């Protein structure tokens with residue numbers, strides 16, 4: 001990699017690489033075996049590795065501009081996500097995984113003193129996990145103004161009702177907090193109707209209906225759950241920031257999280273390309289290694305081009321977030337949110353093809369990683385919505401003309 005990283009990033013990356021080599025790659029098989037034995041864990045190996053990461057001070061590396069994190073800029077943190085992304089559960093080892101990172105950032109930015117005192121210490125310590133509940137089966141949720149769950153004031157409480165799905169992280173037994181989006185002021189202007197409220201996972205009326213699957217993977221112990229919130233009563237002080245401010249919070253929440261996902265995808269794609277290269281060098285078909293067939297060479301070259309392009313675009317977006325802020329960087333954030341998952345899907349698909357039928361099996365990580373990359377074309381909004389935004393911002397440049 002020829003990108004000029006800061007001395008601090010280089011030092012952290014070296015330590016992270018060494019930690020992955022010593023502890024994480026050798027534990028991959030054990031992780032999946034433990035998840036198979038106890039679906040909604042968390043697996044003991046994960047807890048063991050978390051303690052090691054904490055001791056090695058590779059902990060809470062996200063959180064730019066905060067006393068709680070390592071104080072890294074987005075440009076400094078992004079390359080570390082790439083290393084973590086090589087093993088898709090590893091970000092949790094360093095307490096840097098979604099949706100906790102986005103939720104922690106939300107609390108730090110918008111939570112009250114008492115909300116933060118209750119929820120933050122355990123989340124920052126990796127003792128508990130959290131979820132973000134927006135999407136609903138009955139409405140097109142890529143347009144968040146459609147969300148129709150309700151949050152109704154009743155004396156000193158709010159009463160929450162709704163049907164949600166694809167709520168990631170609720171499966172984990174350590175999940176204790178759900179940040180919930182719903183309508184609190186139906187008569188208000190479109191972007192002031194919704195609020196976010198904090199709901200304890202164990203509040204009466206919070207029910208999981210079923211885990212959903214992505215191409216058959218339930219992503220245990222994390223999970224993506226269909227849920228019902230049936231007259232869930234929480235104290236009024238659980239309202240985040242204030243009634244009607246849900247969209248304001250959502251805007252602030254998503255930028256950094258998207259960058260983290262995208263950079264992890266770079267690591268994931270790099271690992272799959274590496275597997276592909278190793279495989280095609282050793283398999284012989286029609287008299288020569290598969291790697292020497294021109295179509296394979298072409299795919300390897302194209303994968304290298306796509307990965308490096310995406311990495312540079314992410315670093316540009318991260319640099320803009322650091323220098324001009326998330327709002328001005330919104331085109332770059334949207335561009336990378338489209339580019340990275342599409343790149344990763346393409347590269348992993350080629351890697352699967354190069355492995356023959358084995359690539360589809362669970363003997364290799366490729367099928368699982370393909371499912372992971374594919375879902376990121378929906379999570380945090382589908383490609384089309386981001387493309388629309390990019391297109392509109394491009395056209396806006398010509399408004400005067």
Ligand SMILES: Cc1cc2nc3c(=O)[nH]c(=O)nc-3n(C[C@H](O)[C@H](O)[C@H](O)COP(=O)(O)OP(=O)(O)OC[C@H]3O[C@@H](n4cnc5c(N)ncnc54)[C@H](O)[C@@H]3O)c2cc1C
Nearest residue numbers: 132133134135140141142166167168375379380381382384
């Ligand atoms: C694995 C996974 C995990 C997830 N985790 C969470 C979570 O933790 N919390 C949560 O709240 N949600 C989560 N989601 C849900 C995700 O955010 C939504 O799926 C996404 O916002 C799209 O909403 P929808 O599924 O309702 O699609 P719809 O809104 O019904 O859209 C369907 C399709 O319509 C097209 N479309 C939509 N808008 C436009 C447009 N403007 N122009 C052109 N075409 C358009 C797109 O192709 C889109 O895919 C997760 C999803 C997945 C797959």
